[in-house]
Amino acid sequence: MMETLAALFTPQLVEATVRLAAPVILAAMAAVVCERSGVTNIAMEGIMLVGAFFAALVAWYTGSPWLGLVGGAAAGALYSLFFAWAAISLHFNHVVAGAIMNILAFGLTRYLMMVAYGRQGTSNAVARTLHDYKTAIPVLSDIPFIGKAFFDQTPIVYLALLSVVAWAWIFKRTRLGLSIEASGEYPMALETMGRSVVKTRYTAVVLGGVMCGLAGAFLSIENSNSFTEGMTDGRGFIALAANIAGGWRPVGVFLASLFFGFVDALQLRAQGLGVIDLPSELFLVFPYVATIAAVAGLVKRSRPPAAVGKDFSVEGGGD
Amino acid sequence: MKRILAIALAACLVAVSCSKPAEKPAEKAKEPPLVAMTTDANGLGDGSFNDGVWAGLQKAEADGLAKAKVLESHAMTDYVPNLSGLAEDGAKLVFGVGFLMVEQIQEAAKAHPETFYAGIDHTYFMDSIPANLIGVSYKEQEAGYLAGIVAGQMTKEFAKNSPKLNDKNVIGAVLGMDIPPVERYLAGYIAGAKSVNPGVDVRYIVAGSFGDRAKGKEATIALIDQGADIVLQIAGLTGMGVIDAARERGIFAIGADVDQNAAAPEFVLTSALKGTTSSAYVTIKELAAGTLKGGVNRVFGLAEGSIDLAPFHQHDAIVPQSVKDAVAKAKAGIVDGSVKVPSALADLGIKK
Amino acid sequence: MRPDRARAIIMTSAAAMAAIGSTLYLASYFAGGLLALAALAIFGFLRRSELGAEGFAAASRSMLKAAAVPAIGIASALAIGAAVMLATGYDPVASYAALFYGGLVRNWHISVLNATPLIFTGLAISFGFKGGLFNIGAEGQYFVGVMAATWLGLKLNLPAPLGVPLVFVVGMLAGAAANLIPAALKVKTGAHEVVTTMMMAYAIRTLSPMFIRANGGDPASSAHPYATAQIGERLWLPLFKDVLPASNYRLHVGVLVAVAAAFAVRFVLDRTDLGFKIRAVGHNPIAARTQGISTARITFATLLISGALASMAGVTQVLGLDHRMFQNLNAGYGWNGISIALLARNDPIAIVFAALLWGVLDAGGQYMARTASTPNAIIEIVKSVILFLLLAEVVYSSSGAAIKRFLAGRKAARAASEGGRS
Incomplete structure (x- = not known):
């Protein structure tokens, strides 16, 4: 028993946790920012997929993974801008607009595969991936057990970790953070202070799009070397769960995402060891059951922003 | 327009097959038969049997054995209309790829006795298999x-x-x-x-x-x-x-x-x-040669020349x-x- | 005979005509459409005698206006789809001819078969929305319905008149049970139903191969446990073909069950005490509580009923079409039900039409891909544009509302919104 545990709980398990969590962290941070500003965003899955596609396309076309990263982030931002326009300016129900974005993303990437590469399934491989730029941070990466997992990483994983710190700081210390917060809690009050709810929400959604685009780029040009249809495989929805489980706060959401990554990494590694003689389905179901248990136990006191999902117009107030 | 063409093509094919080939040597280039496949709901790009069978069809087309056509199914309800429709388009052989259409392909085969059907990953009951249906499975x-x-x-x-x-x-x-x-x-x-x-x-x-x-x-x-x-x-x-x-x-x-x-x-x-590619190719070749037989389950393995190991390519030296x-x-x-x-x-x- | 009595008789027979006509139409007897139209004309005539010529003209104008919104939306979406086709080198005229010939005529039965489960899942999700809940995990409850129906179908040895209703009842209970944990957690700890129902859906899907293995690979297909054994034939749903011989041999009467469920949901929501409470909680839980409604109990009931509705999709699919459980993970009826509920704006009857529209686009898209060789990914794009245009409220209805609101004065609106917040 002890031997098994020792074989399971290795530094590599932590590394796997961080890798599995990275795209979820970025997408869940996008959810935090959008929802704190008052926009319910369920479109992360679709935005990620579009980001993944364009990251791979740009990186393949130009040969530069860095341009691919920018392309993925830009595609995520542009696609989100469309979502913002529907949800904020056209006063769509936010869930409706998000659902449309998800459906559209699947059709669009499948169709664009045909247009760009003349085939379906997997795109052309990029010459270099962002994984080639894996960098260890001196000293920090020598911390036993967790050092390599957090501080010997690839560019977008660092960006994911950075986004947590950045958003925690933005919410605590900056005018932008305050505006976003007010826009989600007391939109009318923000408006009377002379700041625009609409502009704040647009900013939040587009910044969220950048993060989803980065999450997509992680999947296609950092963790892999090409785009595969449907490669997000539900991560955008897991991010939605992480946002709620983490109580709409950057650090809580970061921990929730890590938890998802951890249970998934754990079950995969336990399968490989083959010490527990059970059907594979019982391993695979573990992350979902653990999530339900965690949500049941953890989020008793957290609540969503007061005005989240509610349409806003100056004449009509926050309803 | 396509439908008219397809009907015309089918009519030509019937005419050709009715006439005795021995009396008409290949003075005119014979139009190769239309061979079609319908994917399961995963579609092309699965890197597996949908792609494999399609590669077989394309190879046959390149070799002048067939005119290839592919139709991607969207949901399970599409299987019957797709399998039947391809026969109505004049296909002489229709591949149905994937286990989920095991019953639908039998229905389509019964409704279109003049067209051969081949079910990839299928094995049928021998007492009920239509004479124009071939079950294809692999070892x-x-x-x-x-x-x-x-x-x-x-x-x-x-x-x-x-x-x-x-x-x-x-x-x-x-x-x-x-x-x-x-x-x-x-x-x-x-x-x-x-x-x-x-x-x-x-x-x-x-x-x-x-x-x-x-x-x-x-x-x-x-x-x-x-x-x-x-x-x-x-x-x-x-x-x-x-x-x-x-x-x-x-x-x-x-x-x-x-x-x-x-x-x-x-x-x-x-x-x-x-061996999805080679089994599809072999089947089309038999169709072209006129030796294809239906009403059978065929298991493609090593003995049939289908299963194999790919070349080692650049690793040949270290093996x-x-x-x-x-x-x-x-x-x-x-x-x-x-x-x-x-x-x-x-x-x-x-x-x- | 007294005139109101005569009127009642005419109304009843017109309703019967409408029902028979639509049933015939669903069974691909397109002449049934004429019967339904005739019934509509009778309704119109009665209405006209009721409202007088002017009132009737006004009423029909407003109805036409209401119908214009979806019509314009769909037409514009198709126009955008045509533009995409032109831009990428496909022939929009031939493609759309194939799309509509395939979806509405040639393979209409496929459209109906596609729509049937979507009606149920659409109802399930909109029922949740009415109560202020997002049952995003309808996919999981669908699978539970499939498993319950398959399991009973394999074990149960009852004549159809007893067996089929029993399978539906058990399936619905199982679907409700699948939402038991999310409902209990929602009420007890406030755990968000989006997370819990979605995780339940993933969990159920993940475990489903174990169910298939336990219930026998089908010997007819080389003991392949991709699918369970076939359920007993006596529990299969009747086919339209049994009465209407020209109907397709796979078209089962599940769609009638689905339409009946839509009317039942409308009745429950609009006419019953429970429905009133659900809508009250969905609209404003705090106000509902001050009226003495137990929000916890209503939330619990809403999630359970929503689960039961979603599982009916699975039961119908097994009893009517599949007759077994398949390892068919990309069916997506639960996920697609979200679009249907949104498209219909939670109106149960509109859900039927929204589901049929989706069914037609899917079935017609296949026909288009086959005969016009236009990739059916275009249909996915058209679908999202339809959703987009039909739901762009500002473009149609709410622009009118905004003007009205402006005229009514901004003061009242602001006072109301501030009053609601404090």
């Missing part, structure tokens, strides 16, 4: 067995031949889901590896999806962390992640279904070929002759029946 375990022989020998005896190999005597496999064709591959792989290296530790992980590349990669890294230096993918698009991990960590992946060397030439040692000999010997043994390959984990005494 994936034989492909797995050959891959297992290579992996089992390379990981131990010849580990020194490549810096990608280690001395831990562990090999691995990543499965998409725990379903029969996948299990057949795995059972053969384990048996093949143990046949040449009884002490080898074969570990496998089920990713739970055929479409999650990142999960496939993470499962492979887990196996690598546990000592594996050769990992077989049996996971469709999830298997692309196995190749991603091999490239990143510098080990060998073994592809499945089709030759996947091109995905990462330096890191794909070989591929276990299920010693003795490994190639062992593969050749196993092939001969499987064909003459002296080597029995298990098709289920239970046959190996592994409980599920």
